[in-house]
Amino acid sequence: MTAPTIHRLRVAEVIEETADARSVVFALEPHQKERFSYKPGQFLTLHIPHDGASLARCYSLASAPDIDSALKITVKRVDRGRGSNWLCDHAQTGAEIEVLEPSGVFTPKALDRKFLLIAGGSGITPVMSILKSVLGRGTGDVVLFYANRDEDSVIFRAELLELLARHPDRLSVAHWIESTDGLPTSDRLREHFSAFHFDEVFVCGPGPFMNCARDALRAIHFPRERVHIERFNSLGSNPFESVLAARGTDPVAVPRASTVVVEKDGATQTFSWPGDQRLLDVLTTNGMKAPSSCSEGVCAACECRLTEGRVEMVNNQVLEDEDIEAGYILTCQALPLTDTVRISYDS
Ligand SMILES: Cc1cc2nc3c(=O)[nH]c(=O)nc-3n(C[C@H](O)[C@H](O)[C@H](O)COP(=O)(O)OP(=O)(O)OC[C@H]3O[C@@H](n4cnc5c(N)ncnc54)[C@H](O)[C@@H]3O)c2cc1C
Ligand code: FES
Structure with missing residues (x-):
């Protein structure tokens, strides 16, 4: 690596x-x-x-x-x-x-769509970057749903007001203040979200808040593959001190060697995948610029979609069952379980 x-x-x-x-x-x-x-x-x-x-x-x-x-x-x-x-x-x-x-992969592929951005507390940080990019560099529209404990906890309030004044037709902001509105529930969020039309959703905030948002999106049958989630976990390892320690050394049953077919940026490449190597290592060793950060299964910066075959993840502290069912895997933790594995960074 x-x-x-x-x-x-x-x-x-x-x-x-x-x-x-x-x-x-x-x-x-x-x-x-x-x-x-x-x-x-x-x-x-x-x-x-x-x-x-x-x-x-x-x-x-x-x-x-x-x-x-x-x-x-x-x-x-x-x-x-x-x-x-x-x-x-x-x-x-x-x-x-x-x-x-x-x-990180919590980033829109295009800036010309209709976005629902859902932020709770400090989860506004990546959302703000996306929001400003869509309005300043793209042609898309943004609905921001922004939940906070109380009025005084609202980060970037002045900047949001300024953006609202500058883009009244393309930006709308719905604040949810827990001290007056109560805790958000999936039913109340569902009512809220169903009032808008959007193509792509980005969600970042505390775990229980994001679960509510996901339940609400599921209830309105919004496609999972267009929902992007960022989780604010603390890293357990320290990539500054020991890159090797960050790889994790848990022994797992060594699976078979495999072949991995990778779709990224519209191109397809095929590599052999020794059974004892994590997928991320295989990709970077072969010169691919594969996204990653923690290398320990915590941040999801390395996620991609599994489109064929099966893998085992040595450690997964970030993807939920629903993500895995939808085909998402962590390349930094994946070992092959089938002779051929196909993954995509594009879908
Ligand atoms: C991709 C990504 C982006 C992020 N972006 C942001 C951002 O923009 N803004 C932001 O504020 N945060 C962000 N975070 C979260 C951030 O990285 C940290 O996780 C967060 O600041 C908490 O770290 P900490 O060291 O202060 O807390 P930690 O020391 O990690 O503690 C976290 C919690 O665990 C408890 N704890 C700590 N040690 C122990 C122990 N030994 N036993 C029991 N409990 C313990 C603490 O009391 C605390 O409640 C992001 C995370 C990720 C993965
Ligand atoms: S790089 Fe963080 S989970 Fe894989």
Whole structure:
């Protein structure tokens, strides 16, 4: 597996968004710009000191490529959370933080569609990047459904108002404030969502909120393959310290060698797949630019669709049964179970 490249980014600004959320803006040196080009909805992985050692944590980019000149992440404090509190307390203008290049598949393939964007709390960060890209670089329309605990917790309120004023025909924002509207339920979300027509859905927020949203979308028979979900899990391993440790070493029954046929960006390639290698390693060893981040089954940055054959996932902490039934797999965790496996990054 190719070791990730570590970069040092300088903090240009820290913005207090709400009482418990800070944005950290990174300035890029000219030589860093190419490696840090990104797609709306992608995230950075940060190296954070902790207790004499360190942690790696992913944070979505709230900035939009080709619209915002700098990269911005927005971090919400988690109660007793190690990384989020360190960033909120210690990230300062002028400081340098080690960061991996942008990654992630929570990104629209085209910006000319009708989008329903569903965000809960800090889940607004990747959603904001997508929203600004659709409005600023595409021709699509956006309905944003944005849930928060109370009025004071709403991140990016002023920016959203500004965008609403600028794009009144293409953007609508529905706020759900738990302190007055109550907890969102799938029935109430279903009523809400069925009032709109949309082609593509992006969902990011706390687990129970996303489950409600998924149930509501299922109830209105919205196709699963057009629902994109980002889960904010903490990484267990540290790709900055040990790439090998991040691969996981659990012994599994060694399956047969196989052949994998890969569809990506409209092209098809075929590779032999030794039975003891994870699919992601096979793809990168063969020179493919396969998306990934944690390499430990936590972030879903490496997901693709299985269109033929079967695989076993060594560790899966992010895909749900419904995702797996719909054919999604984690390439960083997949070992082959059939002689031929076909996957697609395009469908
Ligand atoms: C792709 C991706 C994008 C993300 N984007 C964002 C973003 O834009 N903004 C954002 O705010 N977050 C984002 N996250 C989440 C972020 O990466 C962290 O998971 C989050 O900040 C919490 O990390 P932490 O280190 O503060 O908490 P952790 O230290 O990981 O703790 C998390 C919880 O576990 C509990 N805990 C910790 N250690 C123990 C223990 N030993 N025993 C029992 N309980 C324990 C803590 O009390 C806390 O409640 C993203 C995650 C991913 C995967
Ligand atoms: S790279 Fe994170 S789950 Fe595979």
